Amino acid sequence: MPELPEVESVRRSLLRAGLAGRTITWAVIGWANSVKRPSAGELAEGVVGRVVEDVGRRAKYLLFRLSGETVSGGRVSGRTAATLVAHLGMTGDLVVQPGGRAAHSLTRHVFGLDDGRELRFVDGRKFGKLWLVDDPALVLPPLSPEPLEGGFTTEWLAGSLAGRKAPVKALLLEQSVAAGLGNLYADEALFLAGIRPGRPASGLTGDEVARLRRGIVECITAGFAVYDRARDGSWPEPPGPMTTWSHPRDGKTPCPNCGGVMAGTRIRARATWYCPGCQV
Ligand SMILES: [Zn+2]
Numbered sequence: 001m002p003e004l005p006e007v008e009s010v011r012r013s014l015l016r017a018g019l020a021g022r023t024i025t026w027a028v029i030g031w032a033n034s035v036k037r038p039s040a041g042e043l044a045e046g047v048v049g050r051v052v053e054d055v056g057r058r059a060k061y062l063l064f065r066l067s068g069e070t071v072s073g074g075r076v077s078g079r080t081a082a083t084l085v086a087h088l089g090m091t092g093d094l095v096v097q098p099g100g101r102a103a104h105s106l107t108r109h110v111f112g113l114d115d116g117r118e119l120r121f122v123d124g125r126k127f128g129k130l131w132l133v134d135d136p137a138l139v140l141p142p143l144s145p146e147p148l149e150g151g152f153t154t155e156w157l158a159g160s161l162a163g164r165k166a167p168v169k170a171l172l173l174e175q176s177v178a179a180g181l182g183n184l185y186a187d188e189a190l191f192l193a194g195i196r197p198g199r200p201a202s203g204l205t206g207d208e209v210a211r212l213r214r215g216i217v218e219c220i221t222a223g224f225a226v227y228d229r230a231r232d233g234s235w236p237e238p239p240g241p242m243t244t245w246s247h248p249r250d251g252k253t254p255c256p257n258c259g260g261v262m263a264g265t266r267i268r269a270r271a272t273w274y275c276p277g278c279q280v
Helices: 004-016 040-047 154-161 168-172 183-193 206-234
Strands: 024-029 035-037 052-058 061-066 070-072 075-077 082-087 092-098 107-113 117-123 129-133 263-267 270-274
Touching: 004 052, 004 061, 004 092, 004 206, 024 040, 035 040, 040 082, 040 129, 082 092, 154 168, 154 206, 168 183, 183 206, 183 270
Parallel strands: 035 129
Antiparallel strands: 024 107, 052 061, 061 082, 070 075, 082 129, 092 117, 107 117, 263 270
8 A cells, every 4th residue: 555655756756747737628537436525527527627736745645736716718717726635545546647658457537638648547446535625624534743744743642642552553553643654664663663563552661652753754764765766767657666664574584683583463454564573
């Protein structure tokens, strides 16, 4: 599943492809269930004629800021600005490609652009979601501060873990605790912090919470750098999903720190890997 670094990589690739400033000239929603608000037809109609002013991101959500007032057939219509919100779900990807290039067979939605290219939403398993709203706050769930921004402090993380007996990894998967983290980066953050994923969150010391916050920041920062290098190397093709974490996810590859055998378990049904030697 795309996690914060993957979603950010998609955002950076869309901007590098020059999506900002382009006008959406037509839209085809190929799988209506992806559209959560308003209806699929209303979304397709609602984006046409608007300029993509910017592509932002909040946690794992991409936010396409769309212009308001538009010119259509020489007449100006007085629409307010809007945001197209996209979640990539389990397998989603968004790419800008020339209209003449064959689309991936699992492309679900296509937005035509005024330069002849297309914004294509490829989504094999169809768990991706789209919303068109005046304000993204209307549809975003409760989210922690962005892990790489100032509000994501040790004090804040300590407060959101305090008194909670659930495994710390389970809490890291809650977007209100660590926005953008998913299964792989939660394991990596705990590996970097030297904390076992099954520990009750309320039992972490202040020092451990500080290390955990650093681990979260470090693994996301490292992920961004891996994707940035890959994008530079592969452009104009954007990079696909990559392995950007340092801990092995199997019982055969030794721990890079101590050479010991990694242990696999399940926490809240999610495959979890940790080093019994390095994580206490
Ligand atoms: Zn180890």
